Amino acid sequence: MSQQKQIQLAKRPKGLPTKDVFHFETVDIPVPQDGEVLIQTKYVSVDPYMRGRMQDTKSYTPPFKLNEVIQGGVVGEVVESKSPQFEKGDFVLGFLGWQEYSTAKAESLTKIDPSIAPLSYYLGILGMPGQTAYFGLLAIGQPKEGETVVISGAAGAVGSVVGQIAKIKGAHVVGIAGSDDKLAYLKELGFDETINYKTTNDLNDAIEKACPNGVDVYFDNVGGEISDAVMNHLNRFARIPVCGAISSYNISTSEDIGPRVQTKLIKTSALMQGFIVANYSDRFGEAAKDLAQWVKEDKLTYKETIIEGFDNIPDAFLGLFKGENVGKQLVKIS
The missing domain is CATH 3.90.180.10 (Medium-chain alcohol dehydrogenases, catalytic domain)
Structure with a gap:
C-alpha cells in the first residue's frame, strides 16, 4: 500500500x-x-x-x-x-x-x-475568508453610503475584502495594518486612509485624523490595544462586527486585560456582535454569487x-x- x-x-x-x-x-x-x-x-x-x-x-x-x-x-x-x-x-x-x-x-x-x-x-475570496468579510460587514456592520468603516488586520484575507466591499457600498474606508508594504497594498485596493500601527507614535491621534467624522463601523480582526483606540471614536449607533482577536491568541487570558468597553457602548448606543461565518451557512449561495460577480467586474481584487x-x-x-x-x-x- x-x-x-x-x-x-x-x-x-x-x-x-x-x-x-x-x-x-x-x-x-x-x-x-x-x-x-x-x-x-x-x-x-x-x-x-x-x-x-x-x-x-x-x-x-x-x-x-x-x-x-x-x-x-x-x-x-x-x-x-x-x-x-x-x-x-x-x-x-x-x-x-x-x-x-x-x-x-x-x-x-x-x-x-x-x-x-x-x-x-x-x-x-470565494471561500471562507470572502464569506466572512461579506456577512460580517453586510449583516452586522451594515455600512451606509458616506459612513466611515475602520478595519483592523486590514491587509489580511478577510480585512482586504471587507474594505473593498465597504467601498462598493460608498463608505469612507480606513485600514489599519503593520507595515508600509501592506499600507501600499491597501491604497491599491482603494482604501481612503491607512494607519501603520507599528510606527505611529499615537494611535488614538492617528485614528482621529483618519476619521474626521468618527467611526460608524469597526470591523475588528485583532482586538487588543488597536481596538481599544478605535473604540474612543465610535459614533452614535456604531456597529462593531467582532471577527477575530489575533492579538490575544498567543497569550493567556490573564494577560489580555484592557479598557472596559461597556461605558463606550452605552454612551454611543453601539452594537458589538461576535460572529463566525457558519452562522450564515444558509446564505452561502447568496454571498458566493455576489463575490464572484464583483470579482468578474474587477470591483474586488485579491x-x-x-x-x-x-x-x-x-x-x-x-x-x-x-x-x-x-x-x-x-x-x-x-
Missing part, C-alpha cells in the same frame, strides 16, 4: 506556537469506501482561528486532538471515486487533513469550477501569499502571527 506524509498536533502550545508543536508522520494512503472519494491535496489553507483549536478549551468548534492529523480548508483533485456525485479529475473543496491524500464522504465536499476562478480563490511544498505548511501557519502574509496565506502542495 502506498504511503503519504501527514502533519499531526504533537502538543498543545503555550504562547506563540513553535515548530515542535507539529509532528510529521508517514501513514498509508486511505482507500475510499462506497459513497467516498479519494482526493489528492492541491492547496492547504492556514488560518488564525486554527490557533484556538490547538487549545483544549470550549469554543465554537472542538479542539484538535493530540497525535491526530490537523484539519483545515483544502482544495484537491478527485483521483478515485466511489460516489456517483464525483468523477476522477473533478476539483473539490472540503474540510480535510494536513496530508497529501484524504478520503471523504461525497456529501461533505463541494465541487468547484477552475474555469470561473483559480483553484486557490475557493479557499480565499492578493494571495502562496508558499510551495507540503513540508512548509507549519512555516506558513506560524508566519500568520508574525504578519508575514499579505492577503490569504496558502500552501500549494502539488
Whole structure:
C-alpha cells in the first residue's frame, strides 16, 4: 500500500506556537469506501482561528486532538471515486487533513469550477475568508453610503475584502495594518486612509485624523490595544462586527486585560456582535454569487501569499502571527 506524509498536533502550545508543536508522520494512503472519494491535496489553507483549536478549551468548534492529523480548508483533485456525485479529475473543496491524500464522504465536499476562478480563490475570496468579510460587514456592520468603516488586520484575507466591499457600498474606508508594504497594498485596493500601527507614535491621534467624522463601523480582526483606540471614536449607533482577536491568541487570558468597553457602548448606543461565518451557512449561495460577480467586474481584487511544498505548511501557519502574509496565506502542495 502506498504511503503519504501527514502533519499531526504533537502538543498543545503555550504562547506563540513553535515548530515542535507539529509532528510529521508517514501513514498509508486511505482507500475510499462506497459513497467516498479519494482526493489528492492541491492547496492547504492556514488560518488564525486554527490557533484556538490547538487549545483544549470550549469554543465554537472542538479542539484538535493530540497525535491526530490537523484539519483545515483544502482544495484537491478527485483521483478515485466511489460516489456517483464525483468523477476522477473533478476539483473539490472540503474540510480535510494536513496530508497529501484524504478520503471523504461525497456529501461533505463541494465541487468547484477552475474555469470561473483559480483553484486557490475557493479557499480565499470565494471561500471562507470572502464569506466572512461579506456577512460580517453586510449583516452586522451594515455600512451606509458616506459612513466611515475602520478595519483592523486590514491587509489580511478577510480585512482586504471587507474594505473593498465597504467601498462598493460608498463608505469612507480606513485600514489599519503593520507595515508600509501592506499600507501600499491597501491604497491599491482603494482604501481612503491607512494607519501603520507599528510606527505611529499615537494611535488614538492617528485614528482621529483618519476619521474626521468618527467611526460608524469597526470591523475588528485583532482586538487588543488597536481596538481599544478605535473604540474612543465610535459614533452614535456604531456597529462593531467582532471577527477575530489575533492579538490575544498567543497569550493567556490573564494577560489580555484592557479598557472596559461597556461605558463606550452605552454612551454611543453601539452594537458589538461576535460572529463566525457558519452562522450564515444558509446564505452561502447568496454571498458566493455576489463575490464572484464583483470579482468578474474587477470591483474586488485579491492578493494571495502562496508558499510551495507540503513540508512548509507549519512555516506558513506560524508566519500568520508574525504578519508575514499579505492577503490569504496558502500552501500549494502539488
